Amino acid sequence: MDQSQRAPGGLIFYALVYLLFLYAPILLLPLFAFNDSAVIALPLSGFTLRWFDVLWDTTALHAALYNSLIIAATTSVLSTCLGILAARAAARYPIPGKRGIVGFIMVPLVLPEVIVGISLLVVLIQLGMSLSLWTVIMGHVLVCTPFSVAILGAAFNNMDASLEEASMDLGESALGTFRRIILPLAAPGILASMLVAFTISFDEFIIAFFLTGTDATLPVYIWSQLRFPARLPGMMALGFLMVLMSFALLLTAEYLRRRSSRLISGDEAEGASLFFDAASGMR
Amino acid sequence: MQAGRTVTRAVAVPMARDWRGLLLISPTLVYALTMLAAPLALLIIMSLWTQDVIEIRRTISLDNYRQVFTEPLYRVLMARSLLIAGVVTLVTVLLAYPIAYFVAFYGGKRRGMWLLLITIPFWTSYLVRIFLWKVILGYNGVLNSGLLGLGLIDQPLTFILYNANAVVITLAHAWAPFAILPLYVSLSRIDHSLLEAARDLGDGPVRRFLRITLPLSMPGLIAAVLIVFIPTVGDYVTPRLLGGTDGLMIANMIEVQFGKANNAPLGAALATSAMLIVASVALLFLWLNQRSLRRVG
Numbered sequence: 001m002d003q004s005q006r007a008p009g010g011l012i013f014y015a016l017v018y019l020l021f022l023y024a025p026i027l028l029l030p031l032f033a034f035n036d037s038a039v040i041a042l043p044l045s046g047f048t049l050r051w052f053d054v055l056w057d058t059t060a061l062h063a064a065l066y067n068s069l070i071i072a073a074t075t076s077v078l079s080t081c082l083g084i085l086a087a088r089a090a091a092r093y094p095i096p097g098k099r100g101i102v103g104f105i106m107v108p109l110v111l112p113e114v115i116v117g118i119s120l121l122v123v124l125i126q127l128g129m130s131l132s133l134w135t136v137i138m139g140h141v142l143v144c145t146p147f148s149v150a151i152l153g154a155a156f157n158n159m160d161a162s163l164e165e166a167s168m169d170l171g172e173s174a175l176g177t178f179r180r181i182i183l184p185l186a187a188p189g190i191l192a193s194m195l196v197a198f199t200i201s202f203d204e205f206i207i208a209f210f211l212t213g214t215d216a217t218l219p220v221y222i223w224s225q226l227r228f229p230a231r232l233p234g235m236m237a238l239g240f241l242m243v244l245m246s247f248a249l250l251l252t253a254e255y256l257r258r259r260s261s262r263l264i265s266g267d268e269a270e271g272a273s274l275f276f277d278a279a280s281g282m283r
Numbered sequence: 284m285q286a287g288r289t290v291t292r293a294v295a296v297p298m299a300r301d302w303r304g305l306l307l308i309s310p311t312l313v314y315a316l317t318m319l320a321a322p323l324a325l326l327i328i329m330s331l332w333t334q335d336v337i338e339i340r341r342t343i344s345l346d347n348y349r350q351v352f353t354e355p356l357y358r359v360l361m362a363r364s365l366l367i368a369g370v371v372t373l374v375t376v377l378l379a380y381p382i383a384y385f386v387a388f389y390g391g392k393r394r395g396m397w398l399l400l401i402t403i404p405f406w407t408s409y410l411v412r413i414f415l416w417k418v419i420l421g422y423n424g425v426l427n428s429g430l431l432g433l434g435l436i437d438q439p440l441t442f443i444l445y446n447a448n449a450v451v452i453t454l455a456h457a458w459a460p461f462a463i464l465p466l467y468v469s470l471s472r473i474d475h476s477l478l479e480a481a482r483d484l485g486d487g488p489v490r491r492f493l494r495i496t497l498p499l500s501m502p503g504l505i506a507a508v509l510i511v512f513i514p515t516v517g518d519y520v521t522p523r524l525l526g527g528t529d530g531l532m533i534a535n536m537i538e539v540q541f542g543k544a545n546n547a548p549l550g551a552a553l554a555t556s557a558m559l560i561v562a563s564v565a566l567l568f569l570w571l572n573q574r575s576l577r578r579v580g
Binding site: 014019083086121123138149200 | 304318323325407424518519520538541
């Protein structure tokens with residue numbers, strides 16, 4: 001591709017302003033998290049760590065955090081397993097009606113989450129099941145699986161088929177080949193998928209809002225607190241910590257994804273980001 | 284793309300009866316069928332039931348749908364949801380196009396970094412992010428303080444919180460990467476020799492854009508429009524936090540019916556109608572697009 005041209009100045013300026021727009025809320029977060037005032041407004045009054053102390057002393061928050069961690073960890077494992085099966089099948093085997101099947105698995109990407117939440121709620125009510133952490137996990141696995149399929153699809157599609165053939169020719173069984181060749185090669189992709197699913201589930205609100213029983217998840221807890229002005233500075237501090245955690249998880253996932261594309265195809269530039277994989281997966 | 288690969292594989296592997304792939308994909312497919320298709324089917328069935336005072340009467344009737352399409356409140360909410368989602372889509376895609384263009388054409392080795400920068404904020408603390416727009420747009424908010432401080436305004440702006448404008452701004456922010464990525468994918472696939480050829484043949488930048496770049500990025504543009512429009516019609520959090528009473532949307536009413544109003548069948552009918560309307564708008568959009576492309580082609 002021709003990279004000799006430089007971008008026009010106006011376009012670069014636009015890109016920077018746009019980035020500022022994208023990051024505006026997140027940049028405000030630390031300002032208010034460390035601001036020594038109970039009101040979330042400018043001008044700032046001074047530095048404090050007391051909102052973090054408040055978080056440390058709120059036990060309801062700890063229970064919600066624990067629930068969210070369990071849900072996110074379980075969701076990341078389950079959706080990655082479902083993702084491995086679907087992505088591998090789609091990359092390697094002829095499947096009658098493949099386009100329709102894969103397309104259907106990807107539908108939760110574009111469906112409003114309210115619809116996913118209430119339709120699951122209706123089923124649970126009709127079956128007389130009570131709401132629990134598991135009902136939230138059911139919904140979260142559904143919305144995280146498409147992301148796993150997209151990320152793993154990129155990993156499996158770029159894989160050199162000759163390695164696999166060599167293994168089979170040397171007398172390894174299909175299962176042995178999968179375990180000894182394919183899984184190790186796809187390992188960074190698998191980890192990336194788990195991290196992304198974890199991040200999505202940990203942050204997901206709507207489905208959890210409809211499907212939690214008495215055990216609130218962290219976003220559901222935050223939602224309940226946003227109504228009380230006195231609780232807002234604490235929520236800013238919490239949001240700040242959550243942003244830091246998500247950044248760490250996502251940067252790790254991106255690093256793994258790059259490693260995986262280098263491992264598999266020897267080309268780091270292939271693909272461009274996790275989200276690129278997800279976006280290509282949508283089509 | 285999936286379709287192309289299927290075709291070549293089918294030719295290369297003449298074993299027509301190969302069930303391994305179907306077997307391998309079946310757990311994921313079965314999960315999607317039981318957790319999505321079945322619940323959606325039940326939702327549609329439930330929309331035909333009616334709510335008595337205490338229990339649900341399971342006789343089929345179109346009563347809920349008559350309410351959905353005749354009562355002014357529901358019609359207003361439905362129309363407003365479509366209008367807001369439409370404006371959000373327009374704004375988001377228009378703002379996103381130059382960024383996608385910039386990264387695809389001038390990103391160079393830093394493309395990965397740009398895409399990462401663009402997408403990372405959107406995976407983090409969704410609720411707090413939406414809430415912060417309230418802090419930015421409020422009467423004593425960051426924007427008003429800033430503009431007052433700079434002396435650009437002498438009264439705080441009030442048209443940007445607790446109404447549809449606030450919802451549009453916040454949603455346009457929240458859905459930005461979903462518009463940028465499909466646009467980027469199709470823009471980065473454009474063969475630059477076509478643009479060079481056009482330049483050599485004397486086309487100016489505007490003509491080159493209109494006759495080559497824009498048509499070739501159409502698949503990404505269409506994907507971006509649908510990916511932003513469909514979910515935003517059903518957004519719940521943003522109208523609830525920033526919409527005031529004039530900015531509430533259909534998802535808020537659906538939630539009320541399942542919760543406080545205790546009329547799940549009516550809620551189901553509202554949800555089903557919303558899905559049907561959105562699906563038909565999306566299909567109409569695709570059809571219009573195909574027609575216009577055929578005329579150009």
